[in-house]
Amino acid sequence: xxETIEWTPAGVVMIDQTxxxxxxEYVTCRTYEEVAAAIRTMVIRGAPAIGVAAAMGxxxxxxxxxxxxxxxxxxxxxxxCDTLARTRPTAVNLFWAIDRMRKLYQSLRGRPLAEIRExxxxxxxxxxxxxxxxxxxxGRHGADLVxxxxxxxTHCNAGALATAxxxxxxxxxxxxxxxxxxxxxxxxxxxxxxxxxxxxxxELQQDHIPATLITDNMAGHFLKSGRIGCVVVGAxxxxxxxxxxxxxxxxxxxxxxxxxxxxxxxxxxxxxxxLTLASGDLIPIERRPDAEVTHVFGHAxxxxxxxxxxxxxxxxxxxxxxxxxxxxxxARAPYTESLRVMAx
Amino acid sequence: xxETIEWTPAGVVMIDQTxxxxxxEYVTCRTYEEVAAAIRTMVIRGAPAIGVAAAMGxxxxxxxxxxxxxxxxxxxxxxxCDTLARTRPTAVNLFWAIDRMRKLYQSLRGRPLAEIRExxxxxxxxxxxxxxxxxxxxGRHGADLVxxxxxxxTHCNAGALATAxxxxxxxxxxxxxxxxxxxxxxxxxxxxxxxxxxxxxxELQQDHIPATLITDNMAGHFLKSGRIGCVVVGAxxxxxxxxxxxxxxxxxxxxxxxxxxxxxxxxxxxxxxxLTLASGDLIPIERRPDAEVTHVFGHAxxxxxxxxxxxxxxxxxxxxxxxxxxxxxxARAPYTESLRVMAx
Numbered sequence: 001x002x003e004t005i006e007w008t009p010a011g012v013v014m015i016d017q018t019x020x021x022x023x024x025e026y027v028t029c030r031t032y033e034e035v036a037a038a039i040r041t042m043v044i045r046g047a048p049a050i051g052v053a054a055a056m057g058x059x060x061x062x063x064x065x066x067x068x069x070x071x072x073x074x075x076x077x078x079x080x081c082d083t084l085a086r087t088r089p090t091a092v093n094l095f096w097a098i099d100r101m102r103k104l105y106q107s108l109r110g111r112p113l114a115e116i117r118e119x120x121x122x123x124x125x126x127x128x129x130x131x132x133x134x135x136x137x138x139g140r141h142g143a144d145l146v147x148x149x150x151x152x153x154t155h156c157n158a159g160a161l162a163t164a165x166x167x168x169x170x171x172x173x174x175x176x177x178x179x180x181x182x183x184x185x186x187x188x189x190x191x192x193x194x195x196x197x198x199x200x201x202x203e204l205q206q207d208h209i210p211a212t213l214i215t216d217n218m219a220g221h222f223l224k225s226g227r228i229g230c231v232v233v234g235a236x237x238x239x240x241x242x243x244x245x246x247x248x249x250x251x252x253x254x255x256x257x258x259x260x261x262x263x264x265x266x267x268x269x270x271x272x273x274x275l276t277l278a279s280g281d282l283i284p285i286e287r288r289p290d291a292e293v294t295h296v297f298g299h300a301x302x303x304x305x306x307x308x309x310x311x312x313x314x315x316x317x318x319x320x321x322x323x324x325x326x327x328x329x330x331a332r333a334p335y336t337e338s339l340r341v342m343a344x
Numbered sequence: 345x346x347e348t349i350e351w352t353p354a355g356v357v358m359i360d361q362t363x364x365x366x367x368x369e370y371v372t373c374r375t376y377e378e379v380a381a382a383i384r385t386m387v388i389r390g391a392p393a394i395g396v397a398a399a400m401g402x403x404x405x406x407x408x409x410x411x412x413x414x415x416x417x418x419x420x421x422x423x424x425c426d427t428l429a430r431t432r433p434t435a436v437n438l439f440w441a442i443d444r445m446r447k448l449y450q451s452l453r454g455r456p457l458a459e460i461r462e463x464x465x466x467x468x469x470x471x472x473x474x475x476x477x478x479x480x481x482x483g484r485h486g487a488d489l490v491x492x493x494x495x496x497x498t499h500c501n502a503g504a505l506a507t508a509x510x511x512x513x514x515x516x517x518x519x520x521x522x523x524x525x526x527x528x529x530x531x532x533x534x535x536x537x538x539x540x541x542x543x544x545x546x547e548l549q550q551d552h553i554p555a556t557l558i559t560d561n562m563a564g565h566f567l568k569s570g571r572i573g574c575v576v577v578g579a580x581x582x583x584x585x586x587x588x589x590x591x592x593x594x595x596x597x598x599x600x601x602x603x604x605x606x607x608x609x610x611x612x613x614x615x616x617x618x619l620t621l622a623s624g625d626l627i628p629i630e631r632r633p634d635a636e637v638t639h640v641f642g643h644a645x646x647x648x649x650x651x652x653x654x655x656x657x658x659x660x661x662x663x664x665x666x667x668x669x670x671x672x673x674x675a676r677a678p679y680t681e682s683l684r685v686m687a688x
Contacts, residue, residue, distance in 0.1 A: 022647075155561075186653075188561070189645070189646075191533070191535060191559035191561060192559050194645050197638075197645045197646040201646050201647055202647045205647055205650075210651070211651065212652065213637055213646050213650050213651065214637070214652070214653050214654075215536050215560070215593075215637060216535065216559070216561035217532070217534070217560035217592055218592055218593070218654075218658075220595050220596030220599060220658070221592060221595055221655060221658040248562055248565060249559075249560075249561025251564050251565055251568065252561055252563065252565070252600055255599060255600055255603050256596055256599055259599050259603070293557055293558070293559060294541075296641070296643065296645065297643045297645070299640065299643060300366060301542060301640065301641070302365065302533075302541040302545050303365040303366075303545055303546045305549070306541075306545050307554070307556040307557065308556065309556055309557075309562060309566070311565060314564070314565040314568075
């Protein structure tokens, strides 16, 4: 399996997810601004993966920060963190990772710059390794929930490419397959950015897990057909009450799953929880550029001057969520209680 | 407004709906085989429009049929009708139109060939004109149902391009606007063939009705948001119990509308009713080529060798349908009763 993101002497290396699956190319971000640009333009995407990217961005920024008095370094670190935080608003893992790096920096103030740099770089690499271990734990907890001999439906890409490795939703599927379950996957193509068609199908092909591509509007038809055993998706932010912000279209899949008696599972690390928000109504929803909708790979699919809405995420109310699978176990309703306990 | 389909001395002229909206091109079908190919490849699509096309195809076939004894002409007519009937399986208007033409032919057997040709050509043109009048009547009946000052959501293209003119679902919207209602339209792009992005948005722009393009997976999000006043879609076949086969994704929109208390209307001519089928489970669902899903305008959006499902239609159970708007009025549940009365 290719690596989603790595810390190297040359900089932060990422597989370019805007070019997959037709081109397997890597980009090297040599400055924190380049990391920020890579997050904004979705060279790297997926809540856990952009958390790792932001942490590495902070470490990279400090690696290149000018030496001098601590006050000046403080200001530079704030500038670095601000720039990385202004890339994408919805996934809370981004802010969680930046906060973790900022707090570590604050604990190191006054120490030699070389030591600060080394510690921040080590922390960013630790966040990456932790994320892989977390996803494997999510997989172990989730594998039991996947019905044997049926199809798993997933939306967007919550796989190795959306994380440091193994994946959240696809981690659950991988763990189910490793446990000997006979499952295949239906992947929603996930317009407008086509993460399902471009990334999920590609990832599953690498792992020889049978994957069938459908357009987003087919999911309901197949949920009604009886062949789907469960839905597993990732999350970009989960409010204290269990409302889930995830890729646009997730809400629709959740409603259609419930309507047809199919379990709907969310797989996400604890760092995706935002217990400061009482409900999902408070989660900021990113609006992406019109051209993502009006064009596919640069080819216009709509007339000139077409008006567009392009919310990148939606919020699935907790009543549609059968369970939330984290590295610490499986949370069920009432989520305000179960998530609080799980996070503590 | 451009014409969807016309009978001309040179042949049957259609606007090429595979080329819209970037190219406004017309094709002239000079043989019934060319009409059949145009239906199969979706140069013309939309249940009422392919009904008109099939009728014109029969007339065109007979116009070129070899003269001679009646038995031979009978065989040729059967060959023509069979070829046209084997183009697409789901929309019943196709079979309705062919049956109407076949019955007229049978009533004319033994008459001079020139007269038969003239009568069949006149009948096909009559079906076209009737369709426009039917759509205007559907619009009149439906306009009252459209909430003022809200957004109407539609799926696929059930507009002038899907009919001989004016449209079914878009006819209801046009009539609401003509009645002075302030409405705008959200158009699902309707993957894989993008009828919403390519055709619905284009049509509404021509009529200066404000239209906003969304991807199919955004419909649920906006139905939840409160801005959608009603959904109006067309239909390809309606069973005796009111189950509706329509473009893939319609079922999902219907479930999401009901879940959010938004009325879901189906606009279709009586010729879309198939009272021989007790329920929608019996409606044959066309499977279209994989490449429609894996490619957009020839550009691959998925890895080589991707497995695909591509059902072109789904069935919306009658319990999600608020009303069915026909040229004879508005049918409501229980549909087995109301549709039987309306069709008789």
